[in-house]
Amino acid sequence: MKHRQQLRRVVTASPYRAGAVSAAVLAVGLTTGILLTQGNGSTPPANASTIAVAEKMGGQAGAEVAPSLVTPSPATPSPSASTSAPVPAAPSSAPPTAAKAVATPTKAVKKAPPASKVLDYDYEAQINGWYCGPAATRIALTARDRQPSQDDVAAALGTTFNGTNSADDVTRGLNSLAKTNFYTSTFIQGSPSPAQMDQLQADVVHAVSSGYAVVANIAGSATDTDGGWHSYDGGHYLTVVGYRDSGRTVQIADPAFVNGVSSYWMTTIDLANWMATRGYSA
Incomplete structure (x- = not known):
């Protein structure tokens, strides 16, 4: 082979060249752990190890081989051969979406009226025989912190010497003097029916529990719960x-x-019958 020829040429050259080659071979043998023995001017044994060393150190034909150590370069791992670790996903910059609270509409619970109630009022008896309408209306107004005179109320109701005409006049006067639109008129044309009695009861509870007194237009006679007799034939x-x-x-x-x-x-019930053919403001 070509490298063997080069080795033979180096060995058979001048003694100076042979000495240099021997030194180089000895250095390589110390490095590789293989001891190469040279005889007196004879060619070193051509075994596999010697040939391998000569091939590694060989260059151009007739070149000097310096006694140096050959350090193999560390292998650089191939990027394609390395195992890539999984890269965690970058956290989102957007804030987490908060769950939307669904507002459940709450239905207002109507408070039940009390089982009993009596209003604060200022009593004043009628000042003449035809002022029962103005006097009763004034009592109702005092429950709303109004203190008009009976004459002022009589003027608002259109009261004359014949009295106050109907519940409609009282309703109009109450709303005007109390600055409200709470009051309406209810009439009982004949003997009250059970439904009209129930309506009267509900109207009284609603008005009084709301702070409003009721004005009733009665005619005839009736007995109170204590047995007292009350008679107003003319109304x-x-x-x-x-x-x-x-x-x-x-x-x-x-x-x-x-x-x-x-x-x-x-x-x-007795009050409803007392108001037959008349009415009330509540």
Whole structure:
């Protein structure tokens, strides 16, 4: 082979060259752990190890071989051969979406009225025989912190010597003087039906529990819960200022002040019958 020829040429050259080659071979042998023995001017044994060393150190033909150590370069791992670790995903810069609270609409619960209630009012008896309407209306207004005179109320109701015409006049006067639109008129054309009695009870509870007194236009006679007899054949106005037993019984402020009686209790049924052919403002 070509390298063997080069080795032979180096060995058989001048003694100086042979000495240099021997030194180089000896250095390589010390490095590789193989000891190469040279005889007196003879060619070193051509074994596989010697040939391998000569091939590694061989260059151009006749070149000097310096006694140096050959250090193999460390292998550089191939990028394609390396195992790439999984790269975690970058955290999102957007804030986490908060769960939307679904507002459940709450239905307002209507508060039940109390089982009984009596309004604060200022009693004043009627100042003449035809002012029962103005006096009863004035009592109702005092429950709303209004203190008009009976004459002022009479002017608002259109009261004459013949009295106050109907519940509609009282309703108009109450709303005007109390600065409200709370009051409406209810009429009982004949004997009250059970439905009209129930309506009266509900109207009294609603009005009084809301802070409004009721003005009733009655005619005839009726008995209160204590057995007292009350008779107004020509018609009369009085004021309902309270109730108890959930409206089954009502308290009446009577402006007539007959026999020194200004207030008494009466069943709602008896009051409804007392108002037959008349009406009330509530």
